[in-house]
Amino acid sequence: MEIFVQQLINGITLGSIYGLIAIGYTMVFGIIGMVNFAHGDVFMVSSFIGLVALLLLTTWIGIGSVALALVIVLIVAMILTSLVNWAIERIAYRPLRGSFRLAPLISAIGMSIFLSNFVQVAQGPRNKSIPPMFTDIIVVMKGNYDVTVSYKQIAIWVVTAVLLLAFWLLVSKTALGRAQRACEQDQKMAALLGVDVDRTISITFVIAAALAAVAGTLYLTIYGVVRFDDGFVPGVKAFTAAVLGGIGSLPGAVLGGLLIGVIETLWAEYVSSAYKDVAAFSILAIVMIFLPQGILGRPDVEKV
Amino acid sequence: MPDEAAARPNLIRALRETAVTALLAFGLFLPLIGFNTVQNIRNELVLETRWPLLLAIVAILAGLRFLHLVVVAPLMAERARASSRPATLPTTLPSWAMPAVIGFVLIYPLLAMLIAGPGAGKWIDNFGIQILIYVLLGWGLNIVVGLAGLLDLGYVAFYAIGAYTCALLGKQFDLSFWMLLPLAGILAAFWGVLLGFPVLRLRGDYLAVVTLAFGEIIRLVLINWKDVTQGSAGIGGLPRPTFFGLPFNASPDGFAARLGLEFSPLHRPLFLYYVVLAVVVLTAIVIGRLRQLPVGRAWEALREDEIACRSLGINTTNAKLAAFASGAFFGGLAGALFTARQGFISPESVNFSESALILAIVVLGGMGSTVGVAIAAVVIIGGTELLRELGFLKQIFGAEFDPAQYRMLLFGFAMVLIIAWKPRGFIGMREPTLVLKRRKAIDAELREEHG
Numbered sequence: 001m002e003i004f005v006q007q008l009i010n011g012i013t014l015g016s017i018y019g020l021i022a023i024g025y026t027m028v029f030g031i032i033g034m035v036n037f038a039h040g041d042v043f044m045v046s047s048f049i050g051l052v053a054l055l056l057l058t059t060w061i062g063i064g065s066v067a068l069a070l071v072i073v074l075i076v077a078m079i080l081t082s083l084v085n086w087a088i089e090r091i092a093y094r095p096l097r098g099s100f101r102l103a104p105l106i107s108a109i110g111m112s113i114f115l116s117n118f119v120q121v122a123q124g125p126r127n128k129s130i131p132p133m134f135t136d137i138i139v140v141m142k143g144n145y146d147v148t149v150s151y152k153q154i155a156i157w158v159v160t161a162v163l164l165l166a167f168w169l170l171v172s173k174t175a176l177g178r179a180q181r182a183c184e185q186d187q188k189m190a191a192l193l194g195v196d197v198d199r200t201i202s203i204t205f206v207i208a209a210a211l212a213a214v215a216g217t218l219y220l221t222i223y224g225v226v227r228f229d230d231g232f233v234p235g236v237k238a239f240t241a242a243v244l245g246g247i248g249s250l251p252g253a254v255l256g257g258l259l260i261g262v263i264e265t266l267w268a269e270y271v272s273s274a275y276k277d278v279a280a281f282s283i284l285a286i287v288m289i290f291l292p293q294g295i296l297g298r299p300d301v302e303k304v
Numbered sequence: 305m306p307d308e309a310a311a312r313p314n315l316i317r318a319l320r321e322t323a324v325t326a327l328l329a330f331g332l333f334l335p336l337i338g339f340n341t342v343q344n345i346r347n348e349l350v351l352e353t354r355w356p357l358l359l360a361i362v363a364i365l366a367g368l369r370f371l372h373l374v375v376v377a378p379l380m381a382e383r384a385r386a387s388s389r390p391a392t393l394p395t396t397l398p399s400w401a402m403p404a405v406i407g408f409v410l411i412y413p414l415l416a417m418l419i420a421g422p423g424a425g426k427w428i429d430n431f432g433i434q435i436l437i438y439v440l441l442g443w444g445l446n447i448v449v450g451l452a453g454l455l456d457l458g459y460v461a462f463y464a465i466g467a468y469t470c471a472l473l474g475k476q477f478d479l480s481f482w483m484l485l486p487l488a489g490i491l492a493a494f495w496g497v498l499l500g501f502p503v504l505r506l507r508g509d510y511l512a513v514v515t516l517a518f519g520e521i522i523r524l525v526l527i528n529w530k531d532v533t534q535g536s537a538g539i540g541g542l543p544r545p546t547f548f549g550l551p552f553n554a555s556p557d558g559f560a561a562r563l564g565l566e567f568s569p570l571h572r573p574l575f576l577y578y579v580v581l582a583v584v585v586l587t588a589i590v591i592g593r594l595r596q597l598p599v600g601r602a603w604e605a606l607r608e609d610e611i612a613c614r615s616l617g618i619n620t621t622n623a624k625l626a627a628f629a630s631g632a633f634f635g636g637l638a639g640a641l642f643t644a645r646q647g648f649i650s651p652e653s654v655n656f657s658e659s660a661l662i663l664a665i666v667v668l669g670g671m672g673s674t675v676g677v678a679i680a681a682v683v684i685i686g687g688t689e690l691l692r693e694l695g696f697l698k699q700i701f702g703a704e705f706d707p708a709q710y711r712m713l714l715f716g717f718a719m720v721l722i723i724a725w726k727p728r729g730f731i732g733m734r735e736p737t738l739v740l741k742r743r744k745a746i747d748a749e750l751r752e753e754h755g
Binding site for chain 2: 029033034035045048049051052053055056059060080083084087091092095096099100101102103105106107109110111112113114115117118119121122123124126128129130131232236239243274275277278281282284285288289292
């Protein structure tokens with residue numbers, strides 16, 4: 001029982017990170033109907049940016065307060081990752097509007113290969129690990145085995161919940177959100193009605209990157225290690241989460257992320273940790289084949 | 305030509321744009337190029353700066369942007385004004401090209417032996433055989449992606465199935481390579497159908513991601529199912545091809561001894577080269593015929609518009625399964641030939657970056673073009689091997705210089721550029737095999753969404 005609760009807590013933490021990445025997939029898919037294959041690598045790049053910023057603050061400037069350092073790192077990573085994703089959209093996706101159907105996806109795969117190899121060449125192929133921080137924990141359940149929650153985990157839950165609320169409000173209540181939903185339905189019509197489609201799509205990519213940067217920084221603080229190829233598997237899992245929750249739906253993305261995170265940790269604990277990625281990929285295939293509209297999504301109508 | 309007065313604001317505008325580009329490049333590359341994270345002697349991560357490298361990259365990008373704005377863009381505008389039709393490369397090869405290429409490929413190993421002498425093994429093996437295997441892989445994937453328009457990101461799984469079929473059946477039942485080669489192809493084709501079935505309903509992006517998941521599942525099973533596959537350690541000592549039962553070794557029963565030749569380690573790669581070449585030529589003929597058959601035409605129609613295809617009564621299920629099966633078949637053959645070349649297989653050889661590499665070959669060669677894919681395979685694989693050979697690069701960039709890293713960096717970016725700039729590849733033969741002689745003007749609205 002204690003182990004189950006502990007794994008549930010770990011799973012929800014992991015799932016929050018997947019959820020944050022999944023929001024990026026879901027928003028981009030919603031607006032331009034493309035699987036942004038490079039999004040996992042954007043997450044990885046943001047983690048590296050966070051790493052550099054953290055080292056800069058702690059070893060060069062020597063900031064004493066870890067919390068303050070983390071907030072600064074978060075902001076720096078969000079800004080610089082947004083810039084990266086904005087540039088990616090301009091270079092790799094915008095010229096392809098109106099090209100053949102698979103063009104943006106192939107371009108995104110090229111971008112994904114480019115990003116991971118760029119980081120490998122620029123920062124080396126080894127694991128980059130940082131000393132653990134925020135090691136304080138709270139014991140929530142005593143027994144044969146103490147169930148603990150760390151401050152880091154609580155921070156991740158709070159950040160995910162706040163960001164989800166903020167972005168859900170942004171998409172459902174503001175003019176920007178209205179423009180996004182208009183572009184989702186019909187870009188040409190939206191443009192005729194005065195929506196700046198290019199700008200809306202750019203902003204979507206910037207938001208997606210900012211959330212990926214939050215996920216990347218949190219990932220770095222909680223696991224303390226990052227490598228150039230760390231974008232691929234979390235990226236695929238987050239995409240699974242987005243599809244499972246219903247692509248195009250923000251709460252769906254977070255729900256899907258939590259489900260994937262919990263399933264993964266429980267599978268690793270009770271079934272086989274060697275096959276945990278097989279479980280995730282199998283869920284992906286099963287969901288896409290049998291439940292392509294997801295839990296909270298709407299069925300896709302084939303338009304001619 | 306624009307006069308002085310008009311040119312000056314243009315120059316100012318170009319300078320301003322260049323400054324913006326430089327600033328953006330600085331922001332983009334500052335964290336990961338400007339700083340390097342290295343481990344110090346106490347195993348802690350510390351930062352090092354690389355300002356000269358960062359400034360060099362920013363300067364190069366800004367320079368390119370300026371050059372583009374001031375020289376290239378006006379030139380292209382001029383050319384666009386001068387002729388209404390953009391200049392295109394000739395899409396058909398001259399008539400002597402094909403025989404010349406075939407002749408060269410046939411005598412290539414002999415040339416290599418003549419020039420390199422005893423060192424020819426490397427040239428025949430690393431260049432000849434390896435490139436031919438990638439040509440085969442490229443053509444196999446080209447059927448699925450280029451002809452049928454189904455983006456398969458897990459293609460390397462069939463390569464793995466072919467290779468592991470050879471490894472496991474060869475070890476278990478002591479079959480010879482000649483039995484294993486067709487078996488590898490057939491089993492891979494069977495798996496192609498098996499994995500094709502569930503994804504029939506999916507289209508575009510979803511299909512790509514599910515095939516990616518299948519590829520990864522197969523790789524993870526190969527790694528973790530240690531009782532059968534020996535896990536990451538891989539399987540060695542696989543059966544090598546024999547010459548009508550004569551093995552290529554120095555024993556009295558070997559090829560050289562029986563034919564009264566002096567034993568040479570070159571005999572095996574030489575023989576294998578011609579075996580692979582025969583398979584490749586056969587594949588080219590088969591693919592050429594397939595394109596003429598109803599199923600080949602159905603693939604191309606499927607690529608252009610699936611809904612139209614269905615409403616015209618084409619059985620899209622059969623067409624898709626046939627595409628998956630035949631693509632997988634050639635992938636399986638390539639896997640078998642890979643084990644014949646290496647005598648060893650491990651899951652390391654079948655990861656996603658291998659799928660991405662084959663996809664890069666197909667995309668850069670122009671999806672759907674048989675000749676283009678072959679040229680892309682020669683350029684990409686041969687180019688990488690050549691980079692490996694260039695010793696002075698190691699002196700410039702240090703001993704850790706590995707062209708394999710840079711090649712993927714380059715190919716990733718090249719994929720992005722090719723798709724934007726020449727989506728039909730450099731040799732644009734993505735034209736449908738069967739077209740109406742007289743082109744009809746159709747609404748731009750219709751053209752935009754399809755193809």
